[in-house]
Amino acid sequence: MTSFFEGIEPVRFDPDSTSELAYRHYDPDEIVLGKRMEDHLRFAVAYWHSFAWEGGDPFGGRSFERPWWGDTMEHAKIKADAAFEMFAILGQPFFCFHDQDVRPEGATFAESKARLDEIVEYFGEKMEQTGTRLLWGTANLFTNRRFMSGAATNPDPDVFAWSAATVKACMDATHTLGGQNYVLWGGREGYETLLNTDLSRERHQAGRFLQMVVDYKHRIGFQGQILVEPKPQEPSKHQYDYDVNTVYSFLKEFGLEGEVKMNIEQGHAILAGHSFEHELAMAAAFGILGSIDMNRNDYQSGWDTDQFPNNVPEVALAYYEVLRAGGFTTGGTNFDSKVRRQSLDPVDLIAGHVGAMDVCARGLKAAAAMLQDGGLEAARDERYAGWDTPVARDMLKNGTLDSIANRVISEGIDPEPRSGRQERLENWVNRFV
Template identity: 75%
Template structure:
């Protein structure tokens, strides 16, 4: 039986680039073959339960603006209604995946035992919904940042009882993710950092976070979870400084604690911007180290200094991101999760569907542009030309030499190089041919 929330909205279909229907795909054709693979299998779209269904439209200066039939989210009847609405939208969009935090899908009960009971109850219900749907679980995670108990962190909290509560919470969420056949499990350290060093033992907190993550990996193997463990970098907000600042910081952390072979990264466009990077930079860093796992696709408002979580609408940015993803071999267990929310003035069910339609279309356009650039080979040719000198036997031998021998060679050959153009503008113009 329909909930009625999406009454009057038909299933979204591909109508092609000439369509003017705001609730039709113009570029996302799931069955279109791109570089030998279906577009749906490249992109692996996921809907974020928290922003699409749990968020009520509030901001730091005003209360909720969305009035949904499942608000307030304070009981299991409303949690089940929220799940019913979610799967109706998954079916409308043809979304292959969804993602959740525990606090998105079950009401907060206060005690761990009651939270676990309602989590198990609602994930049983979601499992029943999945049995009649084609939508699967991309990943689950634990919300360890909203409740006041997490104000000093979770794994990094100075109170060992909070660490224990966090460990138990993650175990429950991993069990639920495993039960639902999740492809990944994510740890997002929403408050794993500090407000001031005056009351922070950074070395101890980092060691505790490393030990916590090692326990997660051990538990994954204990229960036979075949998915990937992911961590998500975020530089600041809400903490002044967070230990998972960016991709490079997380990679260094994983290597310090011997986890580089067990854990990969879930990268978000908005977090990359907060760290002072581009999204393509973060993806390229993770890909170069073999640690790219999945992405949260959204965008920030470039006039704002915080994480606005808007739906993507910039084709060149998206194309460059997917260019690096495709070059790294594409997603395996990961995918493209829309960690994006409506603007608080966008009140209607139609707005929620249209936002995802637009985001999926932008990603499809970006993917096709990225594939076209790779197949054309212009960027690869430019890179090969720029670094061609390093392909000579003499240059390679220099890397195995020492400073004294290199200095002798420079003197003997009177080496005095002149700089060569990096041709940035020409390459930017090249990219614009495809987007």
């Protein structure tokens, strides 16, 4: 173990505590809708933001000093020691990682893979000792300069091949560690200018790549869920995985809608011009809601700032959609969140997660209370009740423009608009949050 978190005791549920490191709302054993809170939320730490991010931003470099900065396997194991120590302090049941987060890049692909295999073995020992599990693994196909023109969509077939080999290695690692999902995020799968881009060719490459991933999942017997994470524009001018609707269209085009679900991030939803609950509701409507990345953006900055969530009403509406869709199965709540670059102390890293977990717990309980009350569902049912009549059902199933027009004339149909009751429904939500 390291001494990085020395002196920080495990965080406990204590609503009366005056400590800044106590859960006041997150009680893992509290029963919510017949299930333990921990089993509803399924919290995970993001390895990249907590242990690989150096505190830089577009205008400045590293601001953090960590004992694991370095490019040796010894540094990687020191990082793993600190990570699992933090998981234990927080009581987080899961974590997530990219290959590049956990091992230094090698001089060749083979060396990088050997280093990944070595750290996976190290992780396996620590997971067995602590009981911490892997929510999902993924591959970093965006940071290295080889990916400047994309990975699966790259104009160079050698980059496509490198990317495929990397994903295979990361899927093997996830499978070995008992990961419950595997995520693909196309960080640079898009274009900066149409002047040098063949859209049709790149879409076909991306679709074929994902088909290969699904095929490999079945060939190795991986029981986890394949997830795609949508994100618009950043860092490219356009990305093929813009939002849930776009990704679902892509999955349908390549016959993958029954194989792949969504990992949806709050910050990415905002960048796409949507709310988080909109993206969750869309995924649920398509039957592809898998897991979530929980964070928030700074609404003044206009880019993906990946801050810890602190808005209970927003979080409550998000979990309302999750619960309404039946809750998580293999998915969970991954904190794709990072402390600010001025938050230098180890305790800041703990405090960021503690506060976020409490916000999520409050949001979950509010969402559960809303669902139990049934007010929104009753209002929704009332609004669409007309479509449940035999006449309306027959019109939708068997009607033609001629038959419908004749009915409007013969019955003298002359509808009057009805209130959507938005303000009253917003007031109703505010009773719970």
